[in-house]
Amino acid sequence: MRSTLVTTVCTLTAVALSSAAPSAAAAQALDDPTIVAIFDGANTADIETGRLAATRGHSKQVRDFGAMLARDHAQVRQQGRDLAAKLGVTPTPPKPDQGAKDHAAAMKQLRALKGAAFDRAFLAHEVAYHKAVIDAVQTTLLPAIRNAEVKALVVKVAPAFQAHMLAAQNLEKQLAGR
Numbered sequence: 090m091r092s093t094l095v096t097t098v099c100t101l102t103a104v105a106l107s108s109a110a111p112s113a114a115a116a117q118a119l120d121d122p123t124i125v126a127i128f129d130g131a132n133t134a135d136i137e138t139g140r141l142a143a144t145r146g147h148s149k150q151v152r153d154f155g156a157m158l159a160r161d162h163a164q165v166r167q168q169g170r171d172l173a174a175k176l177g178v179t180p181t182p183p184k185p186d187q188g189a190k191d192h193a194a195a196m197k198q199l200r201a202l203k204g205a206a207f208d209r210a211f212l213a214h215e216v217a218y219h220k221a222v223i224d225a226v227q228t229t230l231l232p233a234i235r236n237a238e239v240k241a242l243v244v245k246v247a248p249a250f251q252a253h254m255l256a257a258q259n260l261e262k263q264l265a266g267r
Contacts, residue, residue, distance in 0.1 A: 118183075119233040125173050126180035127188070127230065128243065131222050132166035134192040135159075135253075138218075141199055142211050150260055151208045158215070158253060165246045172242055205264075212261045219254035226250070 135158050142155025173180055182189070195214060202210050226247055234240040 119229070120181075121234060121236050121239055122178050122181040123183055124230050124234055124243075125169060125178055125239065126182040127225075128169050129166055129173075129180050130182065130186070130188050130192075132162040132169065134188070134195075135162040135215075135218065136166065137192070137196060138199065138211070138214065141196065142207075145200075145203070145207055146211065147204045147208045148264060150263065151211060154215075154256060154260055155211070161249060161253070165249065168242060168246070172238060176236065176238065178236075178239075208264060209261075212257050212264070215257035216254055216261065219250050219257065223247070223250050223254065 137159075139155040139158030139160075139162065143152050143159060144155075146152035146155055172178075199207065199211060199214065226243060231240065231243060234243065
């Protein structure tokens with residue numbers, strides 16, 4: 090069981106890292122509609138994983154954390170969608186949209202787990218996912234954003250991604266101590 094959990098956590102971490110960070114070639118082709126789509130997709134992914142944890146989490150802390158993630162990311166996603174509508178920007182996902190494929194794989198793996206194994210894998214995924222998103226925002230997305238309002242929104246919500254990562258790390262430590 091332990092080796093299965095380790096394999097699952099490693100796979101989910103790899104998925105999180107690959108889905109949040111565009112490749113070097115993709116980074117060169119980033120425009121604001123693509124960045125808006127990536128932003129939307131990153132939030133949608135965490136809404137889905139949060140909802141899964143809210144219903145499948147073994148501990149109350151994980152269920153509560155999942156519900157908070159879903160709620161926070163739904164609000165941020167709506168802010169992005171409202172801004173895109175205001176600016177007349179149609180989000181254009183990158184081709185191929187590896188992030189969507191990787192997220193589907195992560196969800197499949199998480200759905201296969203139960204109990205404390207789910208909690209551990211979910212939290213490891215959230216830490217890795219938020220680290221990858223933060224890195225992608227800082228090194229790839231922010232430098233490529235041309236519209237000042239889009240950039241301002243991404244800068245405004247970036248601390249929430251950091252807070253979610255730290256909360257997941259703290260929850261991992263709490264649950265490991267049991």
